[in-house]
Each structure stands twice: as structure tokens, then as C-alpha cells.
Amino acid sequence: MTLAADSASGRITGLAGKCIDVADRNSANGTQVQLYDCNGTSAQQWTEPGDGTLRALGKCLDVRGGSTADAADVQLWDCNGSPAQQWVITQAKDIVNPAANKCLDVRAYNSANRTPLQLWPCQGAANEKWEVAGGATNTVAGEMPAPVPERESDAPASGFVVSEAQFDQMFPNRNHAYTYDGLRAALSAYPAFANTGSDTVKKQEAAAFLANVSHETGGLAHTVEQNTANYSAYCDASQPYGCPSGQSAYYGRGPIQLSWNYNYKAAGDALGIDLLNNPDLVASDSSVAWKTGLWYWNTQTGPGSTTPHDAIVNSAGFGQTIRSINGALECDGKYPAEVQSRVDSYTGFTRILGVDPGSNLSC
Template sequence: MAPKPFPRRVISLSLLAAALSIAASASVAEARWYSPPSPVSAIVSEQLYASLFPHKDDAACPARGFYTYASFARATARFPRFGATGCPHTRKRQGAALPAQLSHHPTGGWATAPDGPYAWGLCYKEEITPASNYCDATDKQWPCYPGKSYHGRGPIQISWNFNYGPAGQALGFDGLRNPEVVANCSDTAFQTALWFWMTPRESKPSCHQAMVGEYRPGPADIAANRTAGFGLVTNIVNGGLECNRTGDARVSNRIGFYRRDCQALGVDVGPNLDCEHQLPF
């Protein structure tokens, strides 16, 4: 007698399709919520970030609750070369330089402040009493929108229509028609700071290039004594007002934040801290 054949397992095509659909949906959901870690997280951890900005969420700070580490990490992940360029010392110096510049602009500290003047970074989201609406009406590429102000907002205090326009174009928001988003969305605020940090503009190198050894001075830069280092970063950020002058308090404040941050990261500050003898761009 021939053996009986094993019964065939019949799988419903509809059940199989449903199972595949569920698996695909789970994969999409996982991809949507998963965010790859930023290279800078190995340098500026959440704990270190909290120690660099210990009073940012105090009741006295208008930006309390705004500048979260999660937003900072997401912004740096969007610019993956930040924190991932150069040797470990170079990466740490850049990891110190950005928080130092971010601390200076929206700081709420003063000489006798609790925990010292360098413990109150990221206290403000925007200028309290802007000197103007920061509209350069001569710029036809990035024209000002009626009724809008392009005063300093966010951790780098991005200003002027010729910065809001290209920043918005690069990051996916209308910087000319809706500049307020920089002070209303923490992710956008940090992204504008990283965009400014990483993007060379016309005759200026990027702050990133100045800190990681990618800056190549031309004849005009050499004549202007624009040498790489933290001082050149200050020149890029606000050289027209702070550089080529003796003992500027704003420059000293930036350096104070940078020294503190380098100490926290366990790295020396490197050369050329100030821009006292540099001509502005």
C-alpha cells in the first residue's frame, strides 16, 4: 500500500498580503521615527550639553524650555560633517567653538551672575529691543517682505534678509515671509545656526572651515591677517563690529565661553583666539 501523502498547507493569499502589509507598515513607521545619531553626540553628550547651559531653562530666561538637546542633536545630524571632520582634538575644538558662539549671542549672564557670567547661554530666543528691522533694501535677490523684521533670532541670532532668505531656502521654510519661525520652532532655530556655521558665503569661509583646517587664505586674507582659529570664527560671525579693535568686550566674552567649553571637553583652545588684529571681511 502506498503511503498517504502529507496534507498540503494552504495559505490564504489574502492573509499573506495582510501580513506583508503589516510588516511593511511597521518598517515604514520604524524608519519614520528612527533618527540616526549625530556625530557630535559623541563629543557633546546630553549631560555635557546640560552642564554647558545650566540656566537656559530657568524662569528668568525667556527661552526656557526652547533649546532642547534633542533639537540640537537633530540639527547637527542634518549637517553630518559637523563633529566628524579632522582629528579628535579638532573635532572637540569645533564642538567647543559652536556652543561658545551660541552662548554669547542669546546670553542672559552678567559679571556677578550665579555660577558666573558663562553659565547663562541660550537664555533668549530673539533680540528684545531690535535697533531696526534689519532690512537691506538694496538686496534684490532676497527682498524684504512688507511688515517683517529680520532681527536676531535663534541661538546664532541670525539677522538680515540676506541671511534669512538663503537659510530658509536651504532648510525648507520661507525665511523672508515667515522669519518668526526661527523663534517659534526649536528645530528650525538650531538648524539656522548650523546652516550659518557650515555655509561659506561669498568672500567668507564657513566657521566650520575655520575650525577644522579647511580654510585656505587668499592674498587679501593674508594681507588682512585673517588666520585660522576661534578668532576667525568671530570675524566671520560679527567681524565688522568686533574685529580690528583693541579689547572689545564682546570678543572677550566669546573667548571666555570658548575657554570654558574647551576645558569641559578636555582640549586645548588652539591658536589665534581673538580677531584684534584682523581686518573684517
């Protein structure tokens, strides 16, 4: 996205034709960014130097405290390269923070001067729409653009629709164990994944898988289940092979949080890896971890009636992938906030990939 050099030198207008403004033309860190009558001052002149930031008065548009929460305040701060200072302007006229997958929003739909700006889930409302002086470049109509490749690894891997740069954008705070190279290596185990149907379907499937993975792991932050009190619950001793690694060895691990001794056995048998006797491989080996996630995605129906892979390629919708992964606990009105969290991740990831999310998003 590039702001015009003329036409008010990068004025950004929104609700009621008012401008994004730095309060009192104050360049101090923490100064509120707000809505205000357009007046041509330097507090309303925004530039974008090509690194994903929006700048005024020599500093960056920033989410206070690096928060990704709803209603997080927006401020001016020293430019530091953090995810809190990354913004994408779409041709749908949203200004999106990819780390939060949320939009720059005028608080409470209030067009009064000095109304603060905040992060809020993208809803297409007028208080989230912005006009950039001179327009923006490098965008896809209605969607968040993919990053412009700057190095070889930014281009999508052969046979995969997600580039390393897009993966980094989706998971800026991931655990180092979840590598992009590990994901690429795992693709050979299930070549139909994100490689079936049209380019749109391929991108929808990649986004759907990664969105569910993000929900299961807190944005790829966790390699193992966080509730240790549950660890001893995942041994089904009635199985003929038992639990050779111990009663408490089969807790959730990896991107899909593989759990239970029988799932470790089935996934290991399918992948040719002895996970029953080596369950820690799912947390310690990135390729193995991703393969177990893809095993479930491509072969298991869980509490649903279809595999997540088939749900996407057969146009059943993202909601059916939720049902196949955790529908018994979340779907049919049981935990709507959990479902919405998955949907929000999915729609955010489809914006990054520049694809329509399709219909039937909830379960």
C-alpha cells in the same frame, strides 16, 4: 572627584600652603569662605558626595547670589542644587564653577589669613591652584572632566561629541526653546559639523560653535534680538522678493541671531524651509533654530575670509570664527571686551569637553 577619607579628611590647600577655611567655624548661611593657616579644624574639612558640590560643616561652597561675575564672593550656604554650588576639580589643580566658567581664586593674590575667596577667570596663576588631600579622581589632565554618565542621555549622541549632560553644564540657565534634542535633530542638515578630523578637532568645533552661540544669545537665554528699536532696520527692499512678512519681521532670531530678509531667504532655501514667509519658525522651532545656526557656521564667511567650520578644521583658530561672525564690529581692537567674552566661553567649553583649545584664540 572624590576627596580622601583620611589625610586630614579632605583638606584643600592653596596659596602659601594655606587652607580653604570657613570663617570662625561658623555654619551660618553667608559665612565667608577664606584662606587661613591649616589647623585641622572642621572648618577646613571638605567632602564631595558625588553631586558636584563641595561641603563643610554640613553646608555647600556657594557663589554669593548665584553671580557669575568676576570677583563674585564665595560663601557657605544651605545645599540647594543650584549652579552656584557646582564645582569641578581638574588635574591642572583648578577648582572651576562651570556655570561661570571661572576659577576659585584667592583675592588679590594675598596669602594673608582671612583673605576672601572669589570667582575669577582661570589664568593658571598660583592663587587659583589647589591641592586636594588624597588627590582627585575622574579628571583629565589639565582639563575640566565631562560629567560621569548616569543616564542614557548623558552619553554623547551618535555622531556628536557633546553629551546632554555637558550641554546642560554649558547652558544651565538657557531658554526652554533651545533643546538638546533640537540640536541633535539639526545635525543631519550639516553632517560635517563637529564630525570632521580628529576627535580633538571635532570637540574644538563643537565648543567654538556653542561659545559663539552663547555670546550671541546671553547663554541661550534669548531667542530673539533684545533691541526692538532695530527691528525695522533689517529689510533690504531692493531684493526682488522684498519683505513679505513685513518691514520689521527680519530681526535677529535663534542661536546665531539670524537677521535680514536676504539671510532668511538664503537659509530657508538651503534648508528647504520657507523662512522668508515664516521667520518666526527660527524662534519657535528648536530644530529649525539650530539648523539656521549651523547653516551660517558651515556655509557663510560673513566679514571673514573663511567659514567658521573651515576655520576650525583647517587650524586657523577660534579667533577666525569670531571674525566670520562679527569681525567687522569686534575684531582688530574695536571691541576687545566682546572678543574676550567669546574667548572665555570657548575656553570654558573646551574644559567641559576635556580638550585643548588650540592657538589663535583672538582676532
